[in-house]
Amino acid sequence: MGVYWAIAVRSFRRFSTYRIATLSGAFTNTVFGFIFCGVYLTLWGSRPGLGGYDVSDALTFVWLQQGLLMPVGIFGATTTIELGERVRSGEIAVDLYRPTHLMLWWLSVDAGRAAFQLLARGGAPLLVGALVFDLNFPSSAAQWLAVAVAVSFGIMVSFGIRYLIALSGFWITDSRGVESLGLVLSLFFSGAILPLVVFPGWIGEVARATPWAATLQVPIDVWLGRNPGGVGSALAFQLFWIAVLVLIGQLTTYFATRKVVIAGG
Template sequence: MRGRRGNDVGKRRDTVLLRTGRRAGLYGAVAAGGFRRYAAYGAATAAGVFTNTVFGFIVACTYMALWTERPGLGGYDLGQALAFVWVSQSMLAACALLGGGFQEEVQERIRTGDIAVDLYRPADLQLWWLAADLGRAAFQLVGRGAVPLVAGALVFPLALPADPQRWLLFLGSVLLGLVVSFALRWLLALSAFWLLDGSGVNLVAVVASVFFSGMLLPLTVFPGGFGELVRLLPWAAILQVPLDVLLGRHAGAAEVLRALGFQAVWALVLLGVGRLVQSAATRKVVVQGG
């Protein structure tokens, strides 16, 4: 009796492991497809690299003038401020701070009704699009991020760290930031179930992400209670936190873990809210006969 029960438990465990492995393989294939999809647009990538590089030069020159007048502004010296500019430019497309990514496509699929096909897939809708967006972000980091950063390093004195461990922590922080970025944009995509046209909410979201992520100015520049507030918002987890991890703004392992924990909490909260909204949206589709 005990032997039969042990065999049943073992079979169930093997079945769960097999299903888990298949799902991991499925989402891995979706991520690889997202990478290849954006890699196919060579001309668009080259145009994006050119735009990021030119914009980086403009912002870097502005920072040089500002930091010359206000040395140590926001707690950064000039080299750190310039590094902030060029690393943020390398992350710009990956984080989709100016739009892009998947949300417009999902909104269009909702408007046309093609989202019903997605709901019939034998895969989790949120995880499917998360995997696809991480694949897109991986290509954007390599395809549109490397060249502007190298160009900036050749012209400006960037205070980039030489410690490999700092870069590994930075990459982990970037991954968490990408998940937070996805979770915010997933909520934007789902809003189309009620708004049908997402262009307005997308525009508002771009303005918020540009201002509150630290893309234009580091969030440490903002004084008083307002500065403390913007550093607690989820957009700070996308750009400001990874850059502070890279530039060594967090002294000691405890502060680094606290920063990564801040990102992880926002990622979990926003993904959870996205689950709830997705469930409500799915019920709406069923009620409407979709």
């Protein structure tokens, strides 16, 4: 495991060099946080208790949402975009020659990226929001630990989805169309636009059952203490999707490797 730890550390250092981009990104998330707060205050002002959230929950959701967008990779992430490009260009063959597992290699790269984004961009919008609004925070050490685990699991679920999208390039001419579709699904089903708890009827049930819900909505609900089945149920839901995505990712990697070997003679 030493090699994968080294990859994650180097990835962290790599992304830490983009200081201006990080600061501008944090500023952008903060601006959008205030915009979303205006929308949410209007919505919850006309519908108090919507989705089981009070106004403070809704505002806390906004700032956690803005802080987690980049660490979780809701809009995609540089690491998996690079993987998709390497598949398109054929450079993925070099990756397959390495004495490491392809999925673990890129998971380590993404872990380093996510750790830096979480430290550098995750807290800034939340801090600004807490100075302006009355936000909710975990009330115990156990809840803080559960939040840390839920966020980690959310990043892993997101990586699993993005990894499969990148590897789709082995079977289609260009995976960028799939990347665009993945972005739309991620925005709608993760809670990046509205909390999934406000979705009515069967639409809400479907949205909350998708893997995208495990990336953003579930960690935020753990923070708010709003999980219907408790924290254990929320983490089990995330673990289920991690297991499913890892299994599919392993199978996809296996068949993609065979395709490269067969294509190469």
